[in-house]
Amino acid sequence: MRSVSVIGIGETKMGSFPDKSLKDLILEAGNKAIEDAGIEKERIEALFLGNFNSSYWCNQSHMGPMAAETLGMQDIPTIRTEGACASGSLAFRQGLMAIASGMYDVVIIGGVEKMTHQSTPVVTAGLASAADYEYEVKMGATFPSLFAMIANRYFYEYGNVRKEMAMVAVQNHDNALLNPDAQMHKKITIDKVYGGFPVAYPLTVYDCSLVTDGAVFVVLSATEIAKEITDKRVVEIIGSGHGGDSLTLHGKTSMTSLNATLKAAKEAYDMAGVKPSDIDIAEVHDCFTITQIVNTEDLGFFEKGKGARAVAEGKTALDGEIPINTSGGLKAKGHPIGATGLSQIYEVVTQLRGEAGERQVKKDINIGLTHNLGGSAATCVVNIFKGW
């Protein structure tokens, strides 16, 4: 397959923006990415848009042409992809394949979500549609309850890691303090997590990711022409994997080792020809604190059952052996569903370029990984990036 690279990135601040429309968010992030790439719009051949549920929250489907028209590129073909919280990564992967296949040379990928203007029940119902309506949602399940079951099963199999889950939250909040685009700039403590509003045992509100408005765009080109377009450090996509599993939690063979992650990671590592120990930094899906721990094990960073201890030992901190979620993660940077996967890519590219400011990882870094889940791990996309 033809090599593909990231040549431009742009994102909005993450947060609650009652005065900004979907179009405002798209315009800001899209133009930033195009400007960052230093490319004329006329060279962009197609747009791939990740959006989870604007149909439900904003009365707006068919977001591909809407985004292209908003960015003044209405002449190009567009597509919207949806795979719950992995919608943005799926758009990215389709754009990657479209260049790899030879169909296009330069494409733009976007992700956007606007949800904070809705009431909590409407936000919750919209999010719950990413689970199985007949088997799960009708019975009262929401995502906090599904991931709480995963946490409880993990406790049963590997011991109680309540404290380490809280440390994931503390660490990600610490990182977000250094990220100007993060939604949450608030230092927290383990006791604060323990004492948070109970959501679904053992999860308190501090174990849960945020409700966020935001948009992120990324410009991709064939690597062979990247250097003629941009002066920045070119970041090549050396590996990409896409794994699937049952939509239902009960349909999965394990609740503590997620098949979708295992398959996406294997595909990405094989394509890149690298091992987990070669990864310098990673953004890992932390919709809940337990999710980050399980995923860092399934990605091969730590042995099964040892992911929690690794957090406690500081291995995943900004100055640790493999910094995880330097952006603040879904937990504190924010979780603008359709844009989340691209926000992870934004962070890894920023770090690999050495442009992360106060939160820049101090050691030399060359290889970064993004891991994005949809639903209770029914969809997973893993990408591996190398800076040249």
Next chain:
Amino acid sequence: MRSVSVIGIGETKMGSFPDKSLKDLILEAGNKAIEDAGIEKERIEALFLGNFNSSYWCNQSHMGPMAAETLGMQDIPTIRTEGACASGSLAFRQGLMAIASGMYDVVIIGGVEKMTHQSTPVVTAGLASAADYEYEVKMGATFPSLFAMIANRYFYEYGNVRKEMAMVAVQNHDNALLNPDAQMHKKITIDKVYGGFPVAYPLTVYDCSLVTDGAVFVVLSATEIAKEITDKRVVEIIGSGHGGDSLTLHGKTSMTSLNATLKAAKEAYDMAGVKPSDIDIAEVHDCFTITQIVNTEDLGFFEKGKGARAVAEGKTALDGEIPINTSGGLKAKGHPIGATGLSQIYEVVTQLRGEAGERQVKKDINIGLTHNLGGSAATCVVNIFKGW
């Protein structure tokens, strides 16, 4: 690019099925396609699902893994695509590219929609989300009103074709009478169309496509392995094009020559190395009767302004020089939004195989075309097929 062929097709009957769930529809159409291909499920590597708005109508997003789990293939990666009424064709095109790029050898594409259980206002609001909410829907526009504007502008530029629009409806109803899967088995007359419930001048209810539940699945493989899997006539995808235009109707440079169709058609014809006159049969997007007329011109079957007369002269009839919508079209076969593009492909493949029963085109046919629009022509996918 590597050649890709259709090796299996399956569809449900189109209609109103209060007792069937999304899963029931998926199960029926998916299993029919797999059985038609004569393939073991284990050989299918990925699933691409077109769905427009089950999030809104059925509380169900994240339909990719739901479909895979329902079909007993939960181990494969999945993606949902959405581009309004072109959602199914977009899924098809992503599956095509995925095989063409070398990523996979065999994939399954599905499309499904369930909407008849909702009240008319909820159906209408869900459909309207495929237009621009801020500029169009908030101001009261719905799709009948947008396409009524197109009809009126067409009258202004090319003369009043009210009668020929009615003849499109009569012809598509005639074809549907011969299609056992069609939703509408009802012979109509021009006077009946004229006297139908007025929707948006000049459109009456008989100028409008149907509200439909249904599902369609298609199995694709690399052409080089198609013959070892299936005994049926292999139908190769020799051309595919994807065009975009502004989401808003006011943003388009013309209302009577649709850029998205022009661009998708050019790309598909160029890739296939064929001309409009080489096409033996076509399924053309007829969300409204005027749409079919405009599109048959933009596809190059008839000169601009002559598409209506061609209908009156019987050129598009089952025994005409280029039979259009032998299935009955969106108008009478039905319009299960996310499945519609795949339903067109189902018909063309069935005709090219010579398996269309009573509605089989009598002359020798080798090349067929499908044309699928999203919104007021903001998205268009054209595919060209050849039977070997």
